[in-house]
Amino acid sequence: MCGIVGLFLKDKTLTPQLGVMLTEMLVTMTDRGPDSAGIAIYGDETVDHSKLTVQSDAPDTDFETLAQDLTQALDMRVVLDRKDSHAVLCLPSAQASTARAALQNLRPGLRVMSDGKTIEIYKEVGLPKDVARRFNLASMTGTHGIGHTRMATESAVTTQGAHPFSTGADQCLVHNGSLSNHNNWRRRLVREGMRIDSLNDTEVGAAYVTWRMREGATLGEALESALDDLDGFFTFVVGTRDGFGVVRDPIACKPAVMAETAQYVAFGSEYRALVNLPDIEAARVWEPEPATVYFWSH
Amino acid sequence: MQTLDLASTSLRDVNATLQALTDASNATQWEILNPRGAHAIAVGLDAPVDVTVRGSTGYYCAGMNKHATVHVTGSAGPGVAENMMSGTVVIDGDASQYAGATGRGGLLVVKGNAASRCGISMKGIDIVVHGNIGHMSAFMGQAGNLVVCGDAGDALGDSLYEARIFVRGAVKGLGADCIEKEMRAEHLDMLRVLLQRAECDANPEDFRRYGSARKLYNFDIDNAAAY
Numbered sequence: 001m002c003g004i005v006g007l008f009l010k011d012k013t014l015t016p017q018l019g020v021m022l023t024e025m026l027v028t029m030t031d032r033g034p035d036s037a038g039i040a041i042y043g044d045e046t047v048d049h050s051k052l053t054v055q056s057d058a059p060d061t062d063f064e065t066l067a068q069d070l071t072q073a074l075d076m077r078v079v080l081d082r083k084d085s086h087a088v089l090c091l092p093s094a095q096a097s098t099a100r101a102a103l104q105n106l107r108p109g110l111r112v113m114s115d116g117k118t119i120e121i122y123k124e125v126g127l128p129k130d131v132a133r134r135f136n137l138a139s140m141t142g143t144h145g146i147g148h149t150r151m152a153t154e155s156a157v158t159t160q161g162a163h164p165f166s167t168g169a170d171q172c173l174v175h176n177g178s179l180s181n182h183n184n185w186r187r188r189l190v191r192e193g194m195r196i197d198s199l200n201d202t203e204v205g206a207a208y209v210t211w212r213m214r215e216g217a218t219l220g221e222a223l224e225s226a227l228d229d230l231d232g233f234f235t236f237v238v239g240t241r242d243g244f245g246v247v248r249d250p251i252a253c254k255p256a257v258m259a260e261t262a263q264y265v266a267f268g269s270e271y272r273a274l275v276n277l278p279d280i281e282a283a284r285v286w287e288p289e290p291a292t293v294y295f296w297s298h
Numbered sequence: 299m300q301t302l303d304l305a306s307t308s309l310r311d312v313n314a315t316l317q318a319l320t321d322a323s324n325a326t327q328w329e330i331l332n333p334r335g336a337h338a339i340a341v342g343l344d345a346p347v348d349v350t351v352r353g354s355t356g357y358y359c360a361g362m363n364k365h366a367t368v369h370v371t372g373s374a375g376p377g378v379a380e381n382m383m384s385g386t387v388v389i390d391g392d393a394s395q396y397a398g399a400t401g402r403g404g405l406l407v408v409k410g411n412a413a414s415r416c417g418i419s420m421k422g423i424d425i426v427v428h429g430n431i432g433h434m435s436a437f438m439g440q441a442g443n444l445v446v447c448g449d450a451g452d453a454l455g456d457s458l459y460e461a462r463i464f465v466r467g468a469v470k471g472l473g474a475d476c477i478e479k480e481m482r483a484e485h486l487d488m489l490r491v492l493l494q495r496a497e498c499d500a501n502p503e504d505f506r507r508y509g510s511a512r513k514l515y516n517f518d519i520d521n522a523a524a525y
Binding site: 108250251252253254257271272273274275285286287290 | 334335336340354356357361375376392394395414432433
């Protein structure tokens with residue numbers, strides 16, 4: 001079991017409330033995944049700049065002089081915004097990949113959660129309400145976001161094993177279910193040059209989608225081919241810089257409920273995750289069909 | 299009408315109140331407010347009372363129902379009326395996967411659509427769905443009737459025993475050992491009564507009947523190809 005929530009805002013006036021709404025949805029799904037929680041949020045963008053979200057088990061030491069050290073090493077301006085065990089590094093887009101490589105030398109213990117123009121990922125072990133409080137998720141703003149509460153099956157209960165997983169710029173994926181052919185796909189994707197950091201099955205699913213898109217597929221096409229190539233149970237919710245997608249395996253035993261109004265499209269593993277959304281009584285509520293790709297974009 | 303509000307009363311207390319009712323109870327009309335997708339609402343009832351749930355429910359609403367009539371004005375989550383023994387459960391909206399699973403008796407009515415595995419392993423329950431049903435419905439159904447006014451998904455009636463299936467619309471695909479069968483007068487009569495009880499004005503003549511080819515009851519090497 002795991003819990004998934006997602007919110008894609010069509011009405012820009014709701015942007016300041018995205019964090020509040022998603023946090024409430026996430027905490028409602030605690031029963032489905034009490035061991036860890038995470039959220040990907042698509043927020044503000046600074047022209048010509050990218051964001052690297054990093055996590056450390058020793059944030060006090062790792063983050064204290066990180067911005068200065070990066071600035072010195074790469075001769076660029078870096079702004080660091082720390083949130084508990086995570087920090088968002090805002091830096092010039094042109095140097096984002098150089099910075100990522102430099103981080104490995106400067107702070108070998110640091111983990112990169114995400115990189116991209118707008119995405120930030122925060123995830124940790126613990127009850128969803130505690131994770132939400134540590135990062136003050138409720139204060140976050142953005143156009144869309146995806147959250148996950150984890151009950152681990154395929155790999156250890158660690159920060160690295162928590163969802164969302166990001167394997168490409170501004171991309172993220174969360175998963176309810178378990179993949180049975182992920183070891184084969186991990187080997188193949190690594191040969192194809194994909195970066196996979198954990199032994200988690202979901203990260204392979206994320207890397208699969210990123211790889212397909214790198215090879216020229218649209219997100220929709222990548223999710224369609226995932227239906228053929230990935231074996232096992234899955235409800236996936238995927239985020240990109242301007243979009244939000246959903247796909248369930250053909251057996252579709254992992255639950256999924258969607259709601260759409262003129263203001264938003266929302267996803268919940270269960271209806272109770274959606275009950276506090278504005279005007280939910282008037283929303284169109286439905287279950288996504290098995291083996292069918294759904295996608296919304298701004 | 300007695301009112302139980304889940305916004306102010308715990309689910310456990312709501313269910314305990316309803317489960318304590320007997321044939322002799324004077325209060326027979328109940329409503330439950332603010333279900334907000336909660337699990338296991340109105341489960342294990344054992345008295346001829348009417349319970350209306352105003353809103354949508356989560357997993358296992360009205361499970362193991364005996365004698366009671368439970369009416370959900372919204373949609374129901376997975377496993378609604380699971381293992382129902384008798385009584386009636388009516389869902390005004392849609393039902394999620396495995397509605398009426400393993401039900402032994404009574405009537406389940408879904409006025410919207412039902413998702414996958416509707417009536418899986420049904421053992422005597424009657425299920426009437428006004429809309430469509432998803433894949434693998436009535437899988438290993440042993441007894442009872444599944445009536446679908448819309449379309450049926452893939453692998454309908456896979457490994458079916460003696461449950462009967464009636465579909466008005468299209469069937470995407472039949473499961474192993476499920477075949478179309480002749481609609482006889484006795485089936486039309488039974489269907490007429492069931493549709494009436496389910497407040498459905500469909501014409502029994504428009505339905506087709508599906509049942510078991512009875513090749514997979516016991517393993518027989520001559521039937522290996524039927525799996």
